[in-house]
Amino acid sequence: RMAAAPPSYCFVAFPPCSKDGLVVFGKNSARPRDEVQEVVYFAAAEHDPGSKVECTYIEIEQVPKTHAVVLSRPSWLWGAEMGANEHGVCVANEAVVTREPASESEALLGMDLVRLGLERGATAKEALDVIVALLEEHGQGGNYYEDGSSCHTFQSAFLIVDRNEAWILETSGKYWAAEKITEGVKCICNQLSLTTKIDAEHPELRNYVKSQGWWNGDSDFNFSEVFSLADDHLACCSGRESLEKQGGDVSAQAMIDVLRDKDSGVCVDSESFLTTASIVSVLPQDPSFPCIHYFTGTPDPSRSIFKPFIFVDDVKLVPKVQSPSFGNDDPAKKIPRFQEKPDRRHELYKAHEWARSLLESDQDKGQKLMRIMLDLEKQGLEAMEDILSRTEILDPAEVVDLFYDCVDTELKFFK
Numbered sequence: 001r002m003a004a005a006p007p008s009y010c011f012v013a014f015p016p017c018s019k020d021g022l023v024v025f026g027k028n029s030a031r032p033r034d035e036v037q038e039v040v041y042f043a044a045a046e047h048d049p050g051s052k053v054e055c056t057y058i059e060i061e062q063v064p065k066t067h068a069v070v071l072s073r074p075s076w077l078w079g080a081e082m083g084a085n086e087h088g089v090c091v092a093n094e095a096v097v098t099r100e101p102a103s104e105s106e107a108l109l110g111m112d113l114v115r116l117g118l119e120r121g122a123t124a125k126e127a128l129d130v131i132v133a134l135l136e137e138h139g140q141g142g143n144y145y146e147d148g149s150s151c152h153t154f155q156s157a158f159l160i161v162d163r164n165e166a167w168i169l170e171t172s173g174k175y176w177a178a179e180k181i182t183e184g185v186k187c188i189c190n191q192l193s194l195t196t197k198i199d200a201e202h203p204e205l206r207n208y209v210k211s212q213g214w215w216n217g218d219s220d221f222n223f224s225e226v227f228s229l230a231d232d233h234l235a236c237c238s239g240r241e242s243l244e245k246q247g248g249d250v251s252a253q254a255m256i257d258v259l260r261d262k263d264s265g266v267c268v269d270s271e272s273f274l275t276t277a278s279i280v281s282v283l284p285q286d287p288s289f290p291c292i293h294y295f296t297g298t299p300d301p302s303r304s305i306f307k308p309f310i311f312v313d314d315v316k317l318v319p320k321v322q323s324p325s326f327g328n329d330d331p332a333k334k335i336p337r338f339q340e341k342p343d344r345r346h347e348l349y350k351a352h353e354w355a356r357s358l359l360e361s362d363q364d365k366g367q368k369l370m371r372i373m374l375d376l377e378k379q380g381l382e383a384m385e386d387i388l389s390r391t392e393i394l395d396p397a398e399v400v401d402l403f404y405d406c407v408d409t410e411l412k413f414f415k
Contacts, residue, residue: 005095005190006030006273008081009266010159011258012166013185013243013250015285022388023283025161026255027092028275028301029081030190030268031074032145036344037277038075039297039321039403041309042119044068044086055079055116056332057106057142060134066119070309072277072295075323075344076146076332079111082279085118086311088291089127090161090281094190095144095154098172098227099214102153103141108134110144110156117160124162128169128178131158132202135174148331148338159188163283163291170194170223175208177201177223185250187240194223239266252294252306252381255280260302267302274299280306282388290394292384297321297407298352303359303370305377307406308384312396316404320347320411348407351414372413380406 008030018024029037044067047053051062056078071083082092093110108116113131121127143151158169166181170192180199198221202208209215214226239258246254259278260267268275278301280294294306309315323344331340345353359366387394 005097005154006032007190007265007268008092008094009239009259010082010092010094010188011185011239011243011255012159012161012181013255014166014181014183016183016248017185017244017246018248018250021285022251023161023163023166023285024250024252024255025090025092025159025279025281025283026259027082027159027279028259028266028268029072029277030273031081031276032147032272033274033276035146035276036075036323036346036349037072037081037297037299038323038346039070039072039277039295039318041070041315041317042066042068055112056109058108058138060108060138063120067122068311069115069118070293070295070311071115071118072279072297073111073115074146074276075346076330077109077111079109079113079115080118081111081114081277083114083118084281084291084293085121087122088163088283088287089118089121089124090279090283090293091117091127092159092279094157094159094188096157096170096190096192097229098155098192099229100155100172100227102155103139103173104143104151104153105141107139107141109142110140110154110158113140113156114158117158124160124165124167127160128158128167128200131160131169132176135171135176139174140171143337146332146338146341148336157188157192159186161281161283163285163287167200168194170227172227175202175205177205185240185243187243192224192228195225196220196222198223239264252280252282252292252384256294256301256306262302267300269300275301278304278306282384284388288393289388290399292388295321295403297346297348300356303356304352305373305410306380307377307403307410308380309403310394310399312400314400316401318404318407320407322346348411351411355414369413373410376406376409376413
């Protein structure tokens with residue numbers, strides 16, 4: 001049983017640590033090695049009163065209007081590991097272990113809350129409010145993995161970011177605390193990180209922990225100390241130093257470099273876990289510029305390329321990074337769940353498997369292919385920098401096919 005929470009890493013950098021008025025967000029999603037992540041877009045939508053939405057395990061009330069979202073998600077579930085919405089809000093989650101055992105009964109997953117926060121919140125604080133209200137109402141629980149033989153459950157932490165601020169939200173059951181960030185570099189990983197600086201919290205949080213005998217009410221209230229198992233809340237973030245070393249120059253490229261770093265442990269490639277997908281988002285503090293979201297859609301960022309996506313109306317869908325859909329026959333939807341594992345690989349994932357085997361079998365060819373790929377990525381990054389340095393407003397027609405074309409070009413190189 002994989003009791004340890006998967007070691008994902010999430011980062012945010014604000015000016016003065018980041019470049020020219022940009023907020024830069026990133027996450028490596030560490031998951032079971034063979035799990036496939038897809039990149040999916042859902043347009044904004046209006047919903048009839050009384051409609052319901054079916055999340056991974058439970059159905060909840062739908063809201064009248066949901067925002068457009070782009071998500072990177074394990075393709076068997078409803079929610080997402082990370083993603084963004086049309087208002088420049090980005091959310092990523094972390095599985096964490098606290099002194100309270102996470103519930104095995106099916107409720108909302110941390111990943112469902114990522115998507116719900118993005119669909120329903122037009123700012124980081126709104127997304128936070130959405131997530132904690134849903135936690136209060138429905139609770140969190142259920143299997144984090146597509147595994148029929150055992151139930152892996154965790155509590156959740158979230159990094160919620162917009163153009164102006166970020167919130168670190170950490171939860172245990174329905175109880176939570178949050179810290180607001182507006183400058184510097186912040187990293188969260190699979191351990192609790194909030195200490196005594198708490199800017200919002202569950203109204204009953206302190207009474208609850210007192211009643212459990214975890215805090216006497218006399219000492220400073222330190223969330224990680226109260227909720228962590230033993231000495232689990234050590235400073236976990238090795239990537240933070242590399243971002244701080246950039247000295248006011250954290251850009252999309254710098255964030256990508258940190259996510260690719262295997263030596264620091266940020267890019268996970270272990271017996272149980274692999275970084276199965278990554279995201280980097282650049283959110284200009286000036287709202288007249290578009291936010292740019294880069295997705296890999298494939299495992300191991302050191303062998304993947306980051307491809308840009310910008311929200312515009314009628315953005316072109318990209319079936320080649322979407323997993324096949326099994327509808328109601330999906331073993332994830334049938335009870336008992338996960339009795340078999342269907343092949344969820346999408347076209348880009350399959351092409352990428354071929355490229356990986358080439359890297360392993362023919363060093364020269366592999367290295368050459370990787371150089372071509374990175375060159376392609378660099379062109380994309382430069383084109384996006386150009387968009388962010390212009391004075392005229394972006395013409396949506398220019399970027400409606402952006403992500404589609406990047407995926408297409410990448411596939412052509414693999415062929």
